[in-house]
Amino acid sequence: MIRFSLLVLSFAFLSCGSKEQNQKGEEIKPSVEKLSDEQLLDVVQKQTFKYFWDYAEPNSGLARERYHPDGVYPENDANIVTTGGSGFGLMAIVSGISQGYITKDQGVERLNKIAYFLGKADRFHGAWPHWIDGNTGKVKPFGIKDNGGDLVETSFLAAGMIAVREYLKEGSEEEKAVAQKYDVLWKGVDWKWFTNNKNVLYWHWSPNYAWQMDFALEGYNECLITYVLAASSPTHSIDAKAYHEGWARSGGIVSAKTKYNIPLILKHNGAEEFGGPLFWAHYSYLGLDPNQLSDQYANYWNLNSNQVKIDYQYCIENPKKFKGYGADYWGLTASYSRNEDGSVGYDAHMPSNDKGVISPTAAISSIVYTPKESIAVIRNLFENHKSETWGGAGFYDAVSLQNNWTAKRYLAIDQGPEVVMIENYRSGLLWKLFMNAPEVQQGLMKLGFKSGKYNF
Template identity: 25%
Template structure:
């Protein structure tokens, strides 16, 4: 413990970033490239996890954690599987109309459970592939195949169908019951999804769909700043993993005198202020111990530490948020570090505060999905999720690298698809007005 207490910030970040990437080495099926949703042995594949893995491989190559040829072959294996897998309504299908079921069997790739054909998770897979294709630009057979397969997979997505005759994107579809009744409206993680949809050269969503989406935003004031509200922190991070919003803007943000990057900085301040006020009187909260987002939590049968005779209201899996909730004392310990590009000091102070207060929190060197010190457990950590989550680990790999070198941001700035989507959505300014330099 003494050695780790003396770690510099750089060494600490190195250790956590590498451990996060190693999730994909440990929990990927090498035969088909499917990535387990969580670290438990019975976990199914999450297609979003595959997307985060694909864009994490370039980071690993640049960091020297894996040879370029091995990383390229791993990426190609995943893309080959999805390109060749069954598209249809039958039970053994992997996807339909270019989209994929949220969860897949790790061995067969068939639809798992009764999971929906998920537009957002399919989008995360696609943009993850685009990130990999933007990096693997060599002339080798494998790297050429990566680019060709990515093009095929993206152009196969039937975005018009996924709009379900509306101007906003349906959240998903099931063979037995059709489209889900929910759509991506209000500020959420789907910013990137609309950009991919309207840029499609084959089955595009109408360009006005982005305005239809953004017109449902909810605004509030945070101190003296206008704040595009979303309670869970992941909403303020996911699109930013691939898109550098610094210096570019759409009319919805420009009219408020802010931008998406600044809005995430405000979201971090809101989270820290909320944790410092701690209106729910939860154990452990403080200005440097924060991170309310979507994650697993204790089931509603456990007992709150130092509570009265009344049972605590715990939420299980929930999209926790600040300042309007919901909240049950569950913290996502990886969340502060994922905010590194937006507020380096807050990210490092938050990470150190959590690890100092709860030194036994990590699982195989990686952050668990969540923990709740208000709920009695084996140690001061209280309830701790018994698994790490793939998308959390991938987000860490990418966000840390974006702060350190800007790798994913710089790669995606050159993407014709992303640039087209941003321009059709009405974004202007900064790097978007410059002609990209193709390596």
């Protein structure tokens, strides 16, 4: 009996080690059961969530600016956290709790830790800097004169704070206490200060260089959420004139141009023919729900879905004949990039600046606008290019089949929108939380927005 069992085991071992062949002697690859679309999205969302959970900066709990699996970072960069990416990370943590990737107690503990750190970190008229040292809470200059408040990054963070507050405000006493901390933090931002007494918002203010950066937020790019929150603030609200005269350029923001017979609707700064990089359709809309959202300048669902469709059509057309471009391999946005010498750089990819580099976040984060087309990219990368594009925190930041190259690195601002937009596609959770915040609705109405979905 023992001898028979050993014989069976030996045969099984030999069978596993051998290759099945057809009549021509060619290897027959074993069939692998395909994941359903829902299963595939869950795998991607869960793995990408790890960026903000397993690979967060340990002292602060916030999102690192970047995560390099090989452990090689620019000097003094491993513990630098990003304000905007951390706002996306707050939404990702809410999503992780909702999907059961972590328990609610685990999530609340991390959210409390983050709130404590942000309350102690450097702020400038209530606004956080672009980069913060995760060990000390001190500003890490993003540039020589960019060493103070960054209002745009702060707005991405504040949107996440509002979503967290709304998620926890009816919970246990501990959850309510954490919600209150985020409420105080977001209301501490002095949005009005950043108008510099003009009818426009400014991106930067420095204690050393004041307004020398001189970057007015005039549309259209990724900054719509900044105006929405500045108008929504119950403590330091801006006048609606700043939105209409500054951001909307007194109506000059509107475009009559089309591409591939698809209207652009608004003038994309520096990219008026095709539209800008796709993160412009993501960052402001992680909490701000563009469904049935409009004002006198645009229908925002049409604006964003049209931008994505133009990017898609461009990649289908593939005028530069880059390898792989097509219906299951598209999506141009800002990400790591491949320099001409083969080194790793960073670039704002878009149809007017196409380097043959696809950024997975572009199509994945567009899933709310183009679900079929986005899932085709996810499936292609996961099933056909997994070995070179998939890592510990989801899909790597950038890939070029043209050059047989992958940036095996991650950025918070790219992984975050993937988690949040997959969640919005699956459940609409972050949209519901943010859009039902009372002051957000008041701010939107102040600026002249209407929402058929949320009845205002």
